[in-house]
Amino acid sequence: MRTGFPNAKPGMVIGLLGGSFDPAHEGHVHITHEALKRIGLDRVWWLVSPGNPLKARQPAPMPARIAQARRMLKDDPRVVVSDIEARLGTRFTADTIARLQELYPGVSFVWLMGADNLAQFHKWDRWREIMERVPVGVLARPGSGLKARLSVAAQVYRGNRVARGENLAHRNGPAWVFVNVPMSAASSSEIRAKGQWKP
Ligand SMILES: Nc1ncnc2c1ncn2[C@@H]1O[C@H](COP(=O)(O)OP(=O)(O)OP(=O)(O)O)[C@@H](O)[C@H]1O
């Protein structure tokens, strides 16, 4: 694992898990392993965000969050921790994906997120553009299943939902899957609230 611009060969399918990772926890590791398996990804890149555009609170400094993310992953060669958004100068996911598609021709990207994020996905900048650019894998999260299924994005794209993860990566046009995995209740806000994260 290293930071910066990761290597990828044409033909690879790479899952992008964007997040604050403030701090990374076993829920992130769990959904990453499930996405690798169920969506048939070659790699997952953790995009450690300079800051979620919808969150007022500033996260801990990037180096501390990256170091903690690496510790959580225990040198899994399939997962790369990257500060790519800071390097690209992008903050909005639509811009990050557009730049990655330019930089990595022939590589297929899949956007990954927990079900809590699908519930508010329609508030993201150019969210329909994201749906048009890449398939989206939504991973179950405790307490968010119903909200995700009833969300604006799920309604608008109800005809584009595929039943199984392995059918997702090479679809033409918008496609998304709800991956109904065993769930982890871990959350960064709970870890912070308990004072267990001292960056
Ligand atoms: N336990 C979990 N189960 C499923 N998805 C998760 C889980 N934890 C985080 N995610 C997903 O991982 C991505 C990055 O999450 P993030 O770094 O914001 O962690 P978080 O625990 O959601 O943080 P916070 O509690 O501060 O909102 C998001 O798409 C989020 O939905």
Ligand SMILES: O=C(O)c1ccc[n+]([C@@H]2O[C@H](COP(=O)([O-])O)[C@@H](O)[C@H]2O)c1
């Ligand atoms: O592009 C946007 O408008 C947008 C709005 C909210 C969240 N995101 C991205 O979603 C990812 C998850 O954010 P977070 O804070 O829940 O970890 C992270 O990569 C954010 O940059 C992106």
